[in-house]
Amino acid sequence: xxxxxxxxxxxxxxxxxxxxxxxxxxxxxxxxxxxxxxxxxxxxxxxxxxxxxxxxxxxxxxxxxxxxxxxxxxxxxxxxxxxxxxxxxxxxxxxxxxxxxxxxxxxxxxxxxxxxxxxxxxxxxxxxxxxxxxxxxxxxxxxxxxxxxxxxxxxxxxxxxxxxxxxxxxxxxxxxxxxxxxxxxxxxxxxxxxxxxxxxxxxxxxxxxxxxxxxxxxxxxxxxxxxxxxxxxxxxxxxxxxxxxxxxxxxxxxxxxxxxxxxxxxxxxxxxxxxxxxxxxxxxxxxxxxxxxxxxxxxxxxxxxxxxxxxxxxxxxxxxxxxxxxxxxxxxxxxxxxxxxxxxxxxxxxxxxxxxxxxxxxxxxxxxx
Amino acid sequence: xxxxxxxxxxxxxxxxxxxxxxxxxxxxxxxxxxxxxxxxxxxxxxxxxxxxxxxxxxxxxxxxxxxxxxxxxxxxxxxxxxxxxxxxxxxxxxxxxxxxxxxxxxxxxxxxxxxxxxxxxxxxxxxxxxxxxxxxxxxxxxxxxxxxxxxxxxxxxxxxxxxxxxxxxxxxxxxxxxxxxxxxxxxxxxxxxxxxxxxxxxxxxxxxxxxxxxxxxxxxxxxx
Numbered sequence: 001x002x003x004x005x006x007x008x009x010x011x012x013x014x015x016x017x018x019x020x021x022x023x024x025x026x027x028x029x030x031x032x033x034x035x036x037x038x039x040x041x042x043x044x045x046x047x048x049x050x051x052x053x054x055x056x057x058x059x060x061x062x063x064x065x066x067x068x069x070x071x072x073x074x075x076x077x078x079x080x081x082x083x084x085x086x087x088x089x090x091x092x093x094x095x096x097x098x099x100x101x102x103x104x105x106x107x108x109x110x111x112x113x114x115x116x117x118x119x120x121x122x123x124x125x126x127x128x129x130x131x132x133x134x135x136x137x138x139x140x141x142x143x144x145x146x147x148x149x150x151x152x153x154x155x156x157x158x159x160x161x162x163x164x165x166x167x168x169x170x171x172x173x174x175x176x177x178x179x180x181x182x183x184x185x186x187x188x189x190x191x192x193x194x195x196x197x198x199x200x201x202x203x204x205x206x207x208x209x210x211x212x213x214x215x216x217x218x219x220x221x222x223x224x225x226x227x228x229x230x231x232x233x234x235x236x237x238x239x240x241x242x243x244x245x246x247x248x249x250x251x252x253x254x255x256x257x258x259x260x261x262x263x264x265x266x267x268x269x270x271x272x273x274x275x276x277x278x279x280x281x282x283x284x285x286x287x288x289x290x291x292x293x294x295x296x297x298x299x300x301x302x303x304x305x306x307x308x309x310x311x312x313x314x315x316x317x318x319x320x321x322x323x324x325x326x327x328x329x330x331x332x333x334x335x336x337x338x339x340x341x342x343x344x345x346x347x348x349x350x351x352x353x354x355x356x357x358x359x360x361x362x363x364x365x366x367x368x369x
Numbered sequence: 370x371x372x373x374x375x376x377x378x379x380x381x382x383x384x385x386x387x388x389x390x391x392x393x394x395x396x397x398x399x400x401x402x403x404x405x406x407x408x409x410x411x412x413x414x415x416x417x418x419x420x421x422x423x424x425x426x427x428x429x430x431x432x433x434x435x436x437x438x439x440x441x442x443x444x445x446x447x448x449x450x451x452x453x454x455x456x457x458x459x460x461x462x463x464x465x466x467x468x469x470x471x472x473x474x475x476x477x478x479x480x481x482x483x484x485x486x487x488x489x490x491x492x493x494x495x496x497x498x499x500x501x502x503x504x505x506x507x508x509x510x511x512x513x514x515x516x517x518x519x520x521x522x523x524x525x526x527x528x529x530x531x532x533x534x535x536x537x538x539x540x541x542x543x544x545x546x547x548x549x550x551x552x553x554x555x556x557x558x559x560x561x562x563x564x565x566x567x568x569x570x571x572x573x574x575x576x577x578x579x580x581x582x583x584x585x586x587x588x589x590x591x592x593x
Contacts, residue, residue, distance in 0.1 A: 079498050079501075079502075104497075
């Protein structure tokens with residue numbers, strides 16, 4: 001994965017009403033890039049820059065194609081960029097039927113002789129929207145409208161899909177339903193997605209790449225787990241700090257209702273409810289659920305005790321009594337990264353320092369999807 | 370009676386032509402007033418709104434000069450072999466358009482502003498050029514504003530008196546409209562004719578307003 005053809009590279013700067021935007025990044029042009037940060041930090045502005053809805057100074061390169069560049073006097077207008085944009089509120093056209101809303105972008109793509117790779121039947125089935133087509137936008141619930149808005153964006157045959165907190169205006173039920181669709185949207189339609197949210201749990205479920213923003217600035221970007229485990233970034237020190245690990249169910253331990261899951265650098269055991277062999281999982285392990293021992297404990301109720309090597313030990317910025325230890329799993333220390341939040345006293349007693357072999361005990365593991 | 374019919378026909382013609390021109394002229398002005406970031410935009414808005422407060426005779430006076438042989442109207446008339454545009458039907462149309470402009474621009478401006486930026490942004494991200502978005506999204510959404518603007522423009526042109534008298538005079542079949550005719554009939558104590566025209570105007574105005582209200586109710590939003 002290298003070269004400009006597989007990347008989306010942007011750099012924007014300028015003054016807005018609330019902040020000074022300074023956003024430079026380079027992310028893969030595949031999978032889901034989560035844009036994460038507190039409310040009002042410029043996430044939406046960044047997305048609007050990508051769509052060309054606002055013009056800040058800077059440059060934007062999409063898979064080797066220049067969408068914006070001052071030095072070459074290039075600025076593609078939104079309708080020339082082929083981006084799908086789903087806004088926070090569904091924004092269906094009230095003067096058109098649901099069907100006409102869905103076809104709006106598709107018709108224009110066809111008129112511009114764009115190859116149709118995403119067709120209506122596929123999208124309608126994917127969003128489970130069959131029963132909505134004959135109804136008027138005004139008669140749909142918020143969640144139903146947002147599903148149509150997502151379908152409308154997909155049908156415009158975009159090269160890039162931008163989702164601006166599409167769940168925030170919805171109730172829990174609708175949120176869950178749409179979340180399930182969003183998990184597959186990028187791979188199913190082979191399209192890079194930018195997903196804006198201030199909810200870390202949504203990021204843990206969806207994002208492959210994470211782009212962190214704070215007060216108008218991009219402060220870090222990279223693969224989700226790397227950004228989570230980077231001591232120089234705020235997620236590392238957050239009270240809910242955790243890492244997301246991808247795993248695959250290897251074995252079911254039927255009598256105990258447990259499942260063995262292979263993760264980079266080891267195997268862990270989790271509750272086997274509703275799992276089958278071969279399932280790909282996204283697991284989240286909180287730093288507060290990880291503790292360390294220098295030898296594998298002879299008898300403990302904790303099932304997961306994995307060997308690894310300490311990568312870094314950093315004081316927790318939030319709490320002077322604690323440190324956060326980053327461990328790479330595996331005897332050689334080349335597996336997945338884990339974070340563990342322990343007291344400074346325990347750290348001194350165990351003489352933890354970078355490079356030292358250690359065993360990580362994991363008290364609980366959340367299956368995100 | 371022949372007189373009355375000619376007057377009614379001429380008045381309707383004037384109102385119809387003026388309204389059509391008003392809609393064509395006001396749409397870009399209203400759009401610009403909503404979407405421009407120019408600092409002098411409010412100056413333009415004030416100039417457009419001027420006929421609301423200007424005494425019709427004052428407006429009529431300047432129009433008379435502009436339409437006369439020395440003004441741009443005279444120059445325009447020269448192109449088709451005339452001498453002046455004052456006291457002609459065409460001159461009257463021009464005067465009406467200027468006089469009724471705020472009554473059409475304002476409802477359109479409100480209607481365009483009520484749409485907000487979002488639907489146009491959605492259209493742009495769905496591949497619609499600005500022109501396409503205007504035609505397929507802004508126009509249909511601003512529809513009630515167009516009805517309101519057309520009705521106000523039409524009704525206002527129908528009822529103008531001062532400006533017509535200043536620039537059109539009272540030439541039967543050319544510039545003699547209902548409002549002037551009523552005044553004339555009353556002056557000459559022709560009460561029957563005056564009654565016919567005034568009652569007709571009253572009924573017509575009521576019908577127009579009533580139908581508009583019904584129409585805009587159905588489509589949801591009125592532009593006023």
